[in-house]
Amino acid sequence: MSNDRTERLVNLVLCLLSSRRFQTATKIARTVPGYEHDLNDKRAHEAFQRKFERDKAELRRIGVPLQSGTDAYFDSEPGYRIARSDFELPQIEFTDAEAAAVAAAARLWQQPELQSGSEQALRKLRAAGIDVESHAATGPVKTMPGTEAALSPLLEAVSLRRAVTFDYLGAHDETAQKRRLQPWGCAAWRGRWYVAGYDLDRAAQRVFRLSRITAKVRLTGPEDAYEIPADVDVLAFASESEAHQLPSRAKVVVRPRRAWGIRRRADQIGPRTAEGDEACFSYTDTAYTASWLASFGDDVLVLEPPELVKETVACLQNLADEEPAVAAPQTGVNADEL
Numbered sequence: 001m002s003n004d005r006t007e008r009l010v011n012l013v014l015c016l017l018s019s020r021r022f023q024t025a026t027k028i029a030r031t032v033p034g035y036e037h038d039l040n041d042k043r044a045h046e047a048f049q050r051k052f053e054r055d056k057a058e059l060r061r062i063g064v065p066l067q068s069g070t071d072a073y074f075d076s077e078p079g080y081r082i083a084r085s086d087f088e089l090p091q092i093e094f095t096d097a098e099a100a101a102v103a104a105a106a107r108l109w110q111q112p113e114l115q116s117g118s119e120q121a122l123r124k125l126r127a128a129g130i131d132v133e134s135h136a137a138t139g140p141v142k143t144m145p146g147t148e149a150a151l152s153p154l155l156e157a158v159s160l161r162r163a164v165t166f167d168y169l170g171a172h173d174e175t176a177q178k179r180r181l182q183p184w185g186c187a188a189w190r191g192r193w194y195v196a197g198y199d200l201d202r203a204a205q206r207v208f209r210l211s212r213i214t215a216k217v218r219l220t221g222p223e224d225a226y227e228i229p230a231d232v233d234v235l236a237f238a239s240e241s242e243a244h245q246l247p248s249r250a251k252v253v254v255r256p257r258r259a260w261g262i263r264r265r266a267d268q269i270g271p272r273t274a275e276g277d278e279a280c281f282s283y284t285d286t287a288y289t290a291s292w293l294a295s296f297g298d299d300v301l302v303l304e305p306p307e308l309v310k311e312t313v314a315c316l317q318n319l320a321d322e323e324p325a326v327a328a329p330q331t332g333v334n335a336d337e338l
Helices: 001-017 026-033 042-060 096-108 111-128 136-138 145-160 236-242 260-265 285-293 306-323
Strands: 066-069 079-082 163-168 177-189 192-199 202-210 216-221 248-254 267-274 277-283 300-304
Touching: 001 079, 026 042, 026 079, 026 202, 042 066, 066 216, 079 248, 145 163, 145 192, 177 202, 177 236, 202 236, 202 260, 202 306, 248 260, 248 285, 260 277, 277 285, 285 300, 285 306, 300 306
Parallel strands: none
Antiparallel strands: 066 079, 163 177, 163 216, 177 192, 192 202, 248 277, 248 300, 267 277
């Protein structure tokens, strides 16, 4: 399609969208750029009619809901219009989990070649009224190094069918343990990334949360060293592993009319204190929750449990190291006392 015709079709669509009344061919010829001609010139008018018929057919072909009819009180000549309700896309709606997944993906893909695209996508979603946790999605708070650093080599290992080694700090481990894995795949579940595979040391299937990987993932051994089972469902493994974890309860204070993401997640709000509203919610991943809470800055005051307070302070200290000019937000414990 030529540029002239494309521009003419766009102008025609804008014209038919701009009014609720049916626009007659005569009015369209007078107002839409690309259809200008002498209405008294029979040959020119016939050429316009052929062009207009082709353009109407093209709009219908590409799915534009072109309506035809007459406005009895204004014109007897048939006219055309496009109803906005039929033309516009439906409102974008995400569940809380889907919005969290968008935020997690935007926070994860921070490579220079992808960063501008993810930020643009987030801006469009927010413009459409979708809350994707702007604080958590784009804030400079450090997360545990495993998530970003581990995903790329793990995906490479899955593609090449190579084993990997890494240091892993389990939920009940005091120190990180060396693990050897034949990875089957990676998946995100509720904003967290997991890898599932065959643990060579324990001779069993295992699932690992990437945020708990504390050192660089290294590929070992030859390519095509193993086969991935045909019925593997990494997402199901990830959800099952999280279901077995005992949740903890967090108590925080949020400033009035701030930190709406925390308010939505909370299952108990109140009473109100001098600093703001108390909010309580359940969680299973201390490091992830602390990073999320720290992303709200001084809009949130973390009260308990102590391990969550301490982890939040650590996240804020990481932020302070990167941005010395930024004042440290409040927590339930003074950072100098830790």
